[in-house]
Amino acid sequence: MRIVKLKKEYFHPFLDVISRQAELWAPVKKGDKHIFDRVEDFNRIEMKTTRTLLPPKKLLVPPAFNTFTFNAEGYQEDLSHVSSKILFGIHPCDIHGLLTLDKLFMHEYTDPYYVKARQKTLILGLSCWPDEYCFAKSTRTHIIDEGFDLFFTDLEDFFLVWVGSSQGDDLLRMKPDLFEETLSDSDIQRYIRWQTERDKAYRTEINFMAMPDLMELKYKAPFWEEAGRACLACGSCSMVCPTCNCYNVLDKLALGGKPGRRLRLWDSCTLVEYSEVAGGENFREHKADRLRLWYTHKLQAYVSKYGKPSCVGCGRCLVTCPVEINVRTISKALEGEDPKAFWYRLPSEVKP
Amino acid sequence: MNGETRCREEGNPFLPHPARIVRTYPLTQDVKFFQIRFLNMDQALAFKYKPGQFAMISVLGAGEAPFCLSSPPSRPGLLEFCIRKAGSVTGALFDLKENAMIGVRGPYGNGFPIEQMAGRDILITIGGLGVAPLRSVLLYCLDNRDQFGKVSVLYGAKKPSEMIFREEYFALKERGDLECHLAVDADDTGSWTENVGVVTTLFPKLSKVNPENTYALVCGPPVMYKFVLREFVKLSIPKNQILMTLERRMKCGVGKCGHCAIDYIYTCLDGPVFTYWDVLHMRELI
Amino acid sequence: MxxxxxxxxxxxxxxxxxxxxxxxxxxxxxxxxxxxxxxxxxxxxxxxxxxxxxxxxxxxxxxxxxxxxxxxxxxxxxxxxxxxxxxxxxxxxxxxxxxxxxxxxxxxxxxxxxxxxxxxxxxxxxxxxxxxxxxxxxxxxxxxxxxxxxxxxxxxAGHPPELHRFPVCVECKWRENDCLLNRGILCLGPLTAAGCRAVCPSHNLPCVGCWGPAEEANYTAEYQLLMEKGFDREMILRKMSTFSGTAIADFAARIRGVKK
CATH class of the missing domain: 3.40.50.700 (NADH:ubiquinone oxidoreductase-like, 20kDa subunit)
Incomplete structure (x- = not known):
């Protein structure tokens, strides 16, 4: 893969040129956290962020959108969430997240709502530095060699830019004189040093290779019930997970001759109605069963299909779940350790 | 996966195709029969299905839900469904009259392995509304009678008035080329001439079963499976020749929405027909 | 017709x-x-x-x-x-x-x-x-x-209404809000039925529960969580009960029976 160099002072001029082609989206501040947002003032872009509150899936399949509208005459496909976007600042784990969604939405019956948005979105990745909640090294998603158009590694006074696709190359060609094709030995040394130090910076490690067997062996372990009792069934873990893709469908009607709409809404297998069929039979009435499904999917099922977990180590569940049910605590419990999670502190019953 | 062999839909797989209710009438107090025809002839021809597959039916405004096909593919043109009133989509369907428009997309799911079943004996065990998918496979076997060995049917319902297609099955009893036993849990009419008892009480009435050569099919209420499977195992029918079709919540039918996930499979893509080995192999199936 | x-x-x-x-x-x-x-x-x-x-x-x-x-x-x-x-x-x-x-x-x-x-x-x-x-x-x-x-x-149209059966948190995440509970604020989002589009948390105000109890409201876990965060027992119960009507009465009575 071709690697070129971009001096920091040329970064905004580069954005200036490419943002005329499509909407530029990048991480910006929201409170003391970050979100992907439409950016016109490049100074809003946050270059040194950890995870955004929501992963970039929100731009491809938004939390709630119309799939089609209908009236007495028939249906009208609605693709209004699709627009040309350049998404800058995606970290390797989130690019892996998109690759995981690609496998689902582009496999077998391809999903036009995802695919059309994906095709119109250019991915400009950005290197990052782990905090205490990142464990992308354990999922091998801290490095990335596919799934982006350009990838920027930030080496303080300059970027090294990996050119990952023909469209990425087109972007460079819009302002070729900003980029240097030849890298000096010291540039290369800088990168190697950066990478070594970055790899050492991961403080959370999880042995994912052991998880599929442990999920099977610990299927009946009591901690599932305990975690289930602590679970708020709030769905937050799924909303923030880059690889959670489940959705619900809802028809809405309107008055005054306006068309009805069929909506798609983000859903979660931890929510009460997830496995309930008409008539009231609920195949996963207990929260413990729903949590186990969530972790079966992350740690076991995807492994048997694709040889790797569908967790990308972004740490969002660690920072989001208010009651500490997350990939770190569950994997510890699976390994037979006491993760000192909230559920161990929850009294078994509030008695008079 | 078998994705490559599956018929791919052109365009947007989530858009339902307009169809018309040709006939509808009540089968029991809360189950209705629906006969449906696509408006577009090309769509009708493109809708090639196997017994055990299902379709997503939309009543726009009420929603969309999966329903297994009750008609056999050997009688093309019209699609038939037996539907119990249970939620908002079925409630809306029940309110519709003949000639009303609905939306249909599919067919989805794996269906019964008809090719492997050819030449074998077929033992069909039905409980209540389980008749919906099994009617498709039974009529298919009868329409292609020479392709199958012995065909036997055991059918149980709660009471005579809840035996769906009762007349059809009484007529089957008169046919010389299959064995058919009927039972009701309780006879509240006083005029029931067949067996009284749960469906498993019909097994001793079966004439000799050649287990190695038999495909045993079952569909019914969740509580029934355990008991019927035990009977199949008692008959020494191989685990991978015991087939059942399952119900799950589904919002897409094409492996995207996630609701029908069990372990690493999706009921909509890898099911709804599963073998007894699948059940032993994967938790949570039944 | x-x-x-x-x-x-x-x-x-x-x-x-x-x-x-x-x-x-x-x-x-x-x-x-x-x-x-x-x-x-x-x-x-x-x-x-x-x-x-x-x-x-x-x-x-x-x-x-x-x-x-x-x-x-x-x-x-x-x-x-x-x-x-x-x-x-x-x-x-x-x-x-x-x-x-x-x-x-x-x-x-x-x-x-x-x-x-x-x-x-x-x-x-x-x-x-x-x-x-x-x-x-x-x-x-x-x-x-x-x-x-x-x-x-x-x-x-003759169809039963279909309302959300999950708590406010789902809609709150849809709007990409930072969790107030995690920031140490007494937010009742996890206990409260969704439908408001998380209007209060989206303006940095905690959910007070005005949609009433969510279907699976986990009072025990939320109560324990808030106690760990240092809130006073009576304060938690008062907040929880403001809009919970009769749903919380039993829970509150049980908590009150617990000796500190």
């Missing part, structure tokens, strides 16, 4: 009439509503109200007096479908925010003294389903315009 318009009545029991007001405030849609349905009774909007047979009755307010109860029983008798609208009708409302049912008589005496009630007998405030069968629930304090319209349009 021309269908007869559904006969609809909108009624207020004890409450602030905020839900009826919100319906009236659907300005852009109001004409369409009157066009699509035969509004037989709507005290806040019109004077020629007819109390006959109804297809759908929308009832707000809680049952807090004998007169409320008689009116509710009458409405139920002449309505095919009864929808409880607003928190008072769905969960009992603020006026049911007692932590101990036994306190009600004492509180009544404290407030009204020995005053004789002549026009009607006061009752302990309860949601509609304490007395009659409720077909559908439309929670909120007040109800949300979009949820009301989607409920109404489905009812007009």
């Amino acid at each position: 021309k269908k007869d318009k559904l006969k609809i009545g909108i009624y207020e029991l004890t409450g602030c009439a905020g839900d009826a007001l919100l319906i009236l405030d659907c300005e852009d849609e109001l004409i369409n509503i009157f066009h699509a349905a035969d509004i037989r009774s709507f005290l806040m909007a019109k004077s020629d109200n007819i109390d006959g047979e109804l297809d759908v009755a929308l009832v707000e307010g809680s049952v807090s007096t004998e007169r409320d109860l008689q009116e509710l029983l009458d409405i139920r008798k002449r309505s095919k479908v009864l929808v409880a609208i607003g928190l008072c009708a769905t969960a009992g409302g603020n006026q049911a925010a007692f932590l101990d049912p036994r306190e009600w008589e004492d509180n009544l005496k404290k407030v009204y003294g020995r005053t004789e009630m002549t026009h009607t007998k006061p009752l302990q405030s309860k949601p509609l389903n304490a007395y009659v069968k409720v077909d559908h629930y439309l929670p909120g304090c007040p109800i949300d315009r979009e949820q009301f319209l989607s409920t109404l349009t489905r009812l007009l």
Whole structure:
């Protein structure tokens, strides 16, 4: 893969040129956290962020959108969430997240709502530095060699830019004189040093290779019930997970001759109605069963299909779940350790 | 996966195709029969299905839900469904009259392995509304009678008035080329001439079963499976020749929405027909 | 085929009439509503109200007096479908925010003294389903315009309404808010039914629970979590009970029984 160099002072001029082609989206501040947002003032872009509150899936399949509208005459496909976007600042784990969604939405019956948005979105990745909640090294998603158009590694006074696709190359060609094709030995040394130090910076490690067997062996372990009792069934873990893709469908009607709409809404297998069929039979009435499904999917099922977990180590569940049910605590419990999670502190019953 | 062999839909797989209710009438107090025809002839021809597959039916405004096909593919043109009133989509369907428009997309799911079943004996065990998918496979076997060995049917319902297609099955009893036993849990009419008892009480009435050569099919209420499977195992029918079709919540039918996930499979893509080995192999199936 | 318009009545029991007001405030849609349905009774909007047979009755307010109860029983008798609208009708409302049912008589005496009630007998405030069968629930304090319209349009088409069955947190994440609970703020999002589009957390204000209890509200876990975060027991119970109506009474009684 071709690697070129971009001096920091040329970064905004580069954005200036490419943002005329499509909407530029990048991480910006929201409170003391970050979100992907439409950016016109490049100074809003946050270059040194950890995870955004929501992963970039929100731009491809938004939390709630119309799939089609209908009236007495028939249906009208609605693709209004699709627009040309350049998404800058995606970290390797989130690019892996998109690759995981690609496998689902582009496999077998391809999903036009995802695919059309994906095709119109250019991915400009950005290197990052782990905090205490990142464990992308354990999922091998801290490095990335596919799934982006350009990838920027930030080496303080300059970027090294990996050119990952023909469209990425087109972007460079819009302002070729900003980029240097030849890298000096010291540039290369800088990168190697950066990478070594970055790899050492991961403080959370999880042995994912052991998880599929442990999920099977610990299927009946009591901690599932305990975690289930602590679970708020709030769905937050799924909303923030880059690889959670489940959705619900809802028809809405309107008055005054306006068309009805069929909506798609983000859903979660931890929510009460997830496995309930008409008539009231609920195949996963207990929260413990729903949590186990969530972790079966992350740690076991995807492994048997694709040889790797569908967790990308972004740490969002660690920072989001208010009651500490997350990939770190569950994997510890699976390994037979006491993760000192909230559920161990929850009294078994509030008695008079 | 078998994705490559599956018929791919052109365009947007989530858009339902307009169809018309040709006939509808009540089968029991809360189950209705629906006969449906696509408006577009090309769509009708493109809708090639196997017994055990299902379709997503939309009543726009009420929603969309999966329903297994009750008609056999050997009688093309019209699609038939037996539907119990249970939620908002079925409630809306029940309110519709003949000639009303609905939306249909599919067919989805794996269906019964008809090719492997050819030449074998077929033992069909039905409980209540389980008749919906099994009617498709039974009529298919009868329409292609020479392709199958012995065909036997055991059918149980709660009471005579809840035996769906009762007349059809009484007529089957008169046919010389299959064995058919009927039972009701309780006879509240006083005029029931067949067996009284749960469906498993019909097994001793079966004439000799050649287990190695038999495909045993079952569909019914969740509580029934355990008991019927035990009977199949008692008959020494191989685990991978015991087939059942399952119900799950589904919002897409094409492996995207996630609701029908069990372990690493999706009921909509890898099911709804599963073998007894699948059940032993994967938790949570039944 | 021309269908007869559904006969609809909108009624207020004890409450602030905020839900009826919100319906009236659907300005852009109001004409369409009157066009699509035969509004037989709507005290806040019109004077020629007819109390006959109804297809759908929308009832707000809680049952807090004998007169409320008689009116509710009458409405139920002449309505095919009864929808409880607003928190008072769905969960009992603020006026049911007692932590101990036994306190009600004492509180009544404290407030009204020995005053004789002549026009009607006061009752302990309860949601509609304490007395009659409720077909559908439309929670909120007040109800949300979009949820009301989607409920109404489905009812007009003959379909049961489909409301969210999850807590506020789901909608809060949809709006990409940073979790207030995780920032040490007493937010009741996990306990509260969604439908408001997480309007308070989206403005950096904690959820106070005004949509009433979510289907799977986990009081025990939220209580323990808030205690760990250093909140006072009474403060937590007061906040939790403000909009939870009768749903939290048992839980609160149990907690109170626990010795610190």
